Amino acid sequence: MLDKKRFTFYCTLVAGLFLVSLFSSVLLPGVEAASTWKSNLPGSQAQVYSHLDVIINEVAWSGTVSDSESEWIELYNPGGVDIDLSGWKLVSDDGSPNISLIGVIRAGDYYLLERNDDMTIIDSKADMMFTEVLDNNGELLRLLAPNDNMIDSANLEDGKWSAGSSFPDYASMERISVVADSPSAWGSNNGVIKNGYDFKNKPIRGTPRQRNSLYAPLSEPDTDTPEPAPTDTETPTKTATPTETTTPTETATPTKTATPTKTATPTETATPMKTATPTKTATPTQAFTMTPRLPAPNHLVISQFRTRGPNGAEDEFVELLNPSNAPVNIGDWQIKKSSDCGQVIVSLLSIPPGVVLLPGQRYLAVSQSSRETSPDQIFSLSISDGGGLALIHSNGNIVDQVGLCSSAQFRESTTLQPLSGNYNQSYARKPVSGIRGCVDTNRNLDDFYLLSPSNPQGMTAPIELCPGVLTATPTTRPKATITPAASIAVLVINEFLPRPASDWNGDGEANVNDEFIEIMNIGSQPVNLKGWKLDDSESGSNMFSLPGSVLLPGEITLFYGEETGLMLNDIGDEVRLMKPNAQVVDTFIYPTVTQPDQSWCRQPDGAGAWRSDCQPTPDRLNQWDEGDTFAPPTEVEDRAVERVRLVCPFAEPLLTNLYQSRCNGWGVNIWRISFWKTDVFLLLPGRDKWGVLIH
Incomplete structure (x- = not known):
């Protein structure tokens, strides 16, 4: 006979099993269809993710x-x-x-x-x-x-x-x-509620890191402060207080809903340092000068690294950058690593004696498992996913360090999260004006970002000077004196003019032959140009082989269109410099050219970022609109009175039968018919005195 205690236990057990079965089959339909994996955040409870969780x-x-x-x-x-x-x-x-x-x-x-x-x-x-x-x-x-x-x-x-x-x-x-x-x-985006500025300090037509402009007004009640104080409207949760909703004056005031700074700042709670400062949103110059205006580091930095990659957990590399304005001898320097969230320190590699990094030059060390093709050094040990890295001077001092755990031996302030998965990604130091590695605030989390795919570069990559870094390059002569350093030869495209409107080559004509490409030797060794090549896009003009002359360190050489036969299209094109083996060593793709006699140039010369507002300075150091103009050569003989002739600014490529016209201004006064083929032509009505002739 069953006593009361046993009977109660059995009833409880049966009821529990029934509830579990009911909960699984009735209360949670669709959970399996949605998702069955859980959060792996440290210390978090198991959580099932489903549709629209993110x-x-x-x-x-x-x-x-x-x-x-x-x-x-x-x-x-x-x-x-x-x-x-x-x-x-x-x-x-x-x-x-x-x-x-x-x-x-x-x-x-x-x-x-x-x-x-x-x-x-x-x-x-x-x-x-x-x-x-x-x-x-x-x-x-x-x-x-x-x-x-x-x-x-x-x-x-x-x-x-x-x-x-x-x-x-x-x-x-x-x-x-x-x-x-x-x-x-x-x-x-409605254009009224918006947030942020682009890299040219122009407003973003969107709401990055902010409540969308089309979201309905917030409806969560605020039980903390029922008083409808004016400052409450700056916080979205306080704008929707029931007390305010029932107050006619509050509801009827359009400025409370339509003012972007009041209803469009939900991220004030989540990211107060970025959106809660009114002056940074309202003052464009402040927004623009936050990170990009920081001075470049005056010491070598770890500019990019990864602890695992597409080839597995040991597909690793470390990239260094010299962002300073002087060459640095890094011979006998070391890169050391610390253990996972620990204090154990081991030397990852020692850089060979005599290695010198020029300003803007990088150094790449890769693991034996890496598939990178142009490393400067190979190491055999592995980097801990949750450890740290440090660049150590030959005198034993730490030059730079980065950590992946708050308790790692090597780190700077807030650390980065460990990389996970075998993906083609890396941590890279933040860029300034497109030049990666030019930021060091001694806070790892603020200095690095996740780069995917990764882009490791070594000593053979084009040199890139951080903006604002000035070297000892003279500014008054084509030959720039560069302190001899590593025995390397580096040629770069320094300037090019795709749309000339003046007689830059001094032949008495202003036409496509005045297009030019300028090359500079920014290395420390002379370079024989024989066999080197210039080209535009792969489907464009025929490749031009450079003549066999020697370009000294810091020297500039110039090639006009009449010599190269390259046609740089006004609608956008590519300029490429290649070694004798056809390996591309420098390239630049430019968009549609809207202004004549405006060249693309590096500033500063040789290793700086490209800019499109340069004054043409063939065979001279570069300058842009803020400086003095450099006039083309004076024409000779009977053309002296026509010192500079203009070309009608027709966008290229032109049809074969459309010949360039000489004009005064923007193509509305064709004034010399002798420049045209006259056997067959079509006269089109013009906006001014003369029509347009097409052969």
């Missing part, structure tokens, strides 16, 4: 008003739990982009991806970089969990962008709320 919140597929390639994407975590994005992917159905995410997206916070570098939105730090282009005709984007389960999408219906715009507004495509993806779930 959303694709905003896509600037057309870039910014300053650069159509400065694209950015924003993710948003609408929940109340931090989510580790390790193993997550943001992919397009056509395979590009295909971004492996990393890091943590905090509850109620945003995750910002910027293309190429952290200069896209200059007053907001990116969480990650990507390099692939977003197709302006549309992309079907999917946000995938580690098991490739789709958590969210954009343009799922037809793959076309549901909103956003390109020229002239470059408005972002915004999610209107946390709803499933459909064409009606998206809209274009």
Whole structure:
């Protein structure tokens, strides 16, 4: 006979099993279909991720008003739990982009991806970089969990962008709320509520790291401060207080809803240092001069590294950069590593004696498992995923260090998160004006960003001086005296003129023959130019082989179009410099040229960043519009009265039968018919006295 205690136990057991079964089959339908993997954040509770736990919140597929390639994407975590994005992917159905995410997206916070570098939105730090282009005709984007389960999408219906715009507004495509993806779930930024500045200090037509302009007003009640004080309206959670809603004067005041600085700043809570300072948002110069205006480091830095890569956990490298203004002998320096979150220190490598890094030059050390093809040194030990790295001077002092754990021996202030997965990514020091590695605030988290794909470079790569770094190069003569250092020969393209309007070669004519390309030897050894080649795009003009002359260190040489036969297109083209074995050592792709007699040049000469507003200075050191002009050579003989002739600014490439005209101004006064073939021609009505003749 069953006593009461046993009977109660059996009843309880049966009831419990029944509830478990009921909960699994009834209360949680669709959980298996949604996702079954859990958060691996340290100390976090097991959490199942499901549809819309993280959303694709905003896509600037057309870039910014300053650069159509400065694209950015924003993710948003609408929940109340931090989510580790390790193993997550943001992919397009056509395979590009295909971004492996990393890091943590905090509850109620945003995750910002910027293309190429952290200069896209200059007053907001990116969480990650990507390099692939977003197709302006549309992309079907999917946000995938580690098991490739789709958590969210954009343009799922037809793959076309549901909103956003390109020229002239470059408005972002915004999610209107946390709803499933459909064409009606998206809209274009309204142009009233916006946030941030691009790299030219122009306003972003979007809301990076801020509540979208199309989101409905916040509705969470504020129980802390029911008093409708004026300052409460600056915090979104206080604007929606029931007390304020029921007050007619508060509801009827349009400025409380329409003022961007009051309703469009939800990130004041999540990222107060970036969006809570009114002067940085309202004063463009302050926003522009935050990171890019920091002086370049005056010491060598660890400019890029990774502790694992696509070839496995030991596919590693360390890249150094000399961002200073003088050569540095790094012979007998060491790179040391510390253990995972520990204090054990081991020498990773010792740099051979006599190695000298010029200003703007890099040094690359790779592991034995690396597939990088042009290393300067190979090491055999492995780097700990959660350890640290330090560059040690030959005198034993630490020159630079970076850590991946808060308790690692080598680190600077807040450390980076360890890399995970076998992806082609690395940590790179932040760029300034496109030159990577020019920032060192002694805070690892602020100085580095995640670069995907990685781009390790060594001593043979083109030299890149950090902006503002001045070397001892003279400014009054073509030959620049460079202190001899490592025995290397480095040639670069220094200046080119794709659209001449003056007689730069002094032959008495102003035409395409006045296009020129200038080459500079920024190395420490003379270079015989025989066999070196100049070319435009691969499908363009025939390649030009340079003559067999010697270019001394710091010397400039010049080649006009009449000699090279290269036609630099006004609608955009590429300029390439190649070694005798056809290996490209320097290249630059330029867009449509809108102004005649304006060259592209490096500033400073040889190793600086490219700029498009230069005064043509053939066979001289470069200068731009802020300096004095350099006039072309004086014409000779009976052409002296026509010292500078203009060419009608027709965009190239021209049709074979459309010959260049000599004109006064912008092609409205063709005044010398002798410049035209006269056997067959067509006279078109012109805007001025004469028509336009086409052979």
